[in-house]
Each structure stands twice: as structure tokens, then as C-alpha cells.
Amino acid sequence: MPTSMTIAEAALATGLTAYTLRYYEQIGLIDPVPRRGGQRVYGDTDLRLIGFVVRLRGTGMSMRDIQEYVRLRRLGETPESIRLRGDLLARHAAYLRGQLVDLTETIARLDEKIALYRAIYPDEPLPTPDTTVPPASTADTPSNRRKHA
Amino acid sequence: MPTSMTIAEAALATGLTAYTLRYYEQIGLIDPVPRRGGQRVYGDTDLRLIGFVVRLRGTGMSMRDIQEYVRLRRLGETPESIRLRGDLLARHAAYLRGQLVDLTETIARLDEKIALYRAIYPDEPLPTPDTTVPPASTADTPSNRRKHA
DNA sequence: CTACCCCTTCGAGTGCACTCGAGGTCAAGG
DNA sequence: CCTTGACCTCGAGTGCACTCGAAGGGGTAG
Numbered sequence: 001m002p003t004s005m006t007i008a009e010a011a012l013a014t015g016l017t018a019y020t021l022r023y024y025e026q027i028g029l030i031d032p033v034p035r036r037g038g039q040r041v042y043g044d045t046d047l048r049l050i051g052f053v054v055r056l057r058g059t060g061m062s063m064r065d066i067q068e069y070v071r072l073r074r075l076g077e078t079p080e081s082i083r084l085r086g087d088l089l090a091r092h093a094a095y096l097r098g099q100l101v102d103l104t105e106t107i108a109r110l111d112e113k114i115a116l117y118r119a120i121y122p123d124e125p126l127p128t129p130d131t132t133v134p135p136a137s138t139a140d141t142p143s144n145r146r147k148h149a
Numbered sequence: 150m151p152t153s154m155t156i157a158e159a160a161l162a163t164g165l166t167a168y169t170l171r172y173y174e175q176i177g178l179i180d181p182v183p184r185r186g187g188q189r190v191y192g193d194t195d196l197r198l199i200g201f202v203v204r205l206r207g208t209g210m211s212m213r214d215i216q217e218y219v220r221l222r223r224l225g226e227t228p229e230s231i232r233l234r235g236d237l238l239a240r241h242a243a244y245l246r247g248q249l250v251d252l253t254e255t256i257a258r259l260d261e262k263i264a265l266y267r268a269i270y271p272d273e274p275l276p277t278p279d280t281t282v283p284p285a286s287t288a289d290t291p292s293n294r295r296k297h298a
Numbered sequence: 299c300t301a302c303c304c305c306t307t308c309g310a311g312t313g314c315a316c317t318c319g320a321g322g323t324c325a326a327g328g
Numbered sequence: 329c330c331t332t333g334a335c336c337t338c339g340a341g342t343g344c345a346c347t348c349g350a351a352g353g354g355g356t357a358g
Binding site: 306308311312313317319321322323325327328 | 342347352354355
Binding site: 166168169172176186187188206211212 | 314325
């Protein structure tokens, strides 16, 4: 059976709030969700698009560009639409590659500075800056992670 | 001779606007800049701190955390201040490592999707997604690059 | 039939990070 | 001396991305 969720369930599943889901639909960041008895019913495809949109937002694509992407999707599988979507995503990928470099550099600088500080007052046994991933503790107030970097 | 710049020059040098420099000072994101005849005179150390702050902002540290960092700096080289600064930076570094992973994953997914699109209508000779860095073309309207991701 | 609950729309409010304009000061050049 | 230009402060305005409350509706349980 195809999943079919209420807005509250979809909110749970996507990590967004019901408010935000309605807002995203209103501004065309996601396609209009089909209604039953006036109420939104979220299906698999809706959920997948939302997930993708959230990921794009999370990596800093502007609402405007995402709106454009979703608009192109609605046009169907025409050569034009497909080419433009590819271009849009390719541009964002290029942007992300740039970020990756900046990020790496910033991490290196921070590690240097931290090492300096620790060298002066090493109360804690320096936690060797390796490549494993501690569960990102900055940012993220309860219930609303947003904006990757 | 130590550099000493007007606010306009400092703006040029940091890539911020004069408005933003005053704003950052006002909210304590940077230390108060010394005045001569009422006008701000930016020296090397000011510029260096601003550069660091811009980098932190660029990688998504909140204004609040940066304010805290700068406040700690102003307390001088006490054990307390140094330890707390180290912790603050270490937390941000951990956060960035998390981002790095997300970013890498998103790039991989985008490349997949792009390859799919290109496979359907390959008008352009697929630009092999390698690790070199094309000059990040998304975002960045003239004069005001902001917010990394 | 009445509660109850979750849903609906609409419009207003919030917080962040700038961004700008008005009105004033000051130092250098003509 | 007077103008010019860059700077100053203060307060208000902007754009983004939510976030919320009020008022009302539909469907199921008792």
C-alpha cells in the first residue's frame, strides 16, 4: 500500500513543522499536496520531494532556486526542463565543492588555534583531531535544525 | 609601519560594507575600534580579528557564539578565558566536521541526479565530476557574498 | 446531537542580519 | 572663509524564513 500521511505525520517524518510544510507549499517550494475532505494527504512522492528540498535548503540553496527547480519539475520531462534542471543542480554542486574547500580550510585553522590554546592549559587530554565525526553539537536548538553552514 | 585604515578601506579589505563594520562593532561582534578625531582607525590586529570573525560567520557560527568568543578574548589570557575559547572553537570544529560529511553526501547525490539528466539529453559533453574546484557560481549577488551553506 | 480533535485559511508577529537615510561634525583644498 | 567629501550617530526599514493565533470545518465516539 502507498503511504498516506496527515500533515502532522509528514511533519514528524520530515523533521519540519506542520506550519512550515504549509508555508513551503504556499510559496511553491513543494508541489500542492492533494486533499481529501479539504485536508492534505501526503504520499511517498510528496515525502521524497520534501526530503530533497530540505537537503538542498540545508546545504544553502536559496528558496528562489529551489522554487525554480520545482517549477521545472512540474513542466514534465521535456528536453528543456530536464536540461535546465541539470544546469541548476550542476551549479549548486559546483558551489558546494567550493564550500567543501572553505570548510576544510577553516577546520584546519580552528584545529591550529585549539591546539595553541590547549598547549597553554592542557586540562583535558587533547582529543586528537581526526576525521571521525562527533555528533555536531553546535547550533540546533531543540526541534528546529536549520541552515547547514 | 603599522597599517592604519579608514572604515572605507577596511570595508574594501574585508569585503564587508562600512555599514556592516559599524554594525558588527555595535553588537560586539568585534572589539571597539580606536578613534582619532571621532573616526575609526583600523589597524592590523583589528583587521585580523575581523577576518577571523568573517570566516566563522561564513561557516555558520551564530552571532551569539562569536560575541561570546570575542568577549572571552577581551578578558585576556586567563586560564578560564583560554579554556572556554578552546571549547567554543572545538565545538564549532566538531560541527563543521559534521557538515563536511553532509556536504559530501549531498554532492554525491546531486552528481547522481545530474548524471541521470545528462544521460537523457546529453547536449553538453558530460563534465566529469572530479574533485577540482570550479569557482562556486551559485549565490553571491554582487557586493555581498554571505552565508556559506 | 454534542464533544472533541485535528485539520483548514488568513493575516499578523518574530528574529536575524543587515541596510539605509537624515542630520551633523571635522579636516583639507581652493 | 567656504565648500567638499568622508566620516559620525541614531533610528527606521528591508528581506528572509519561518511561527503563531484566531476563527471555522469535517468526521468519528459516545
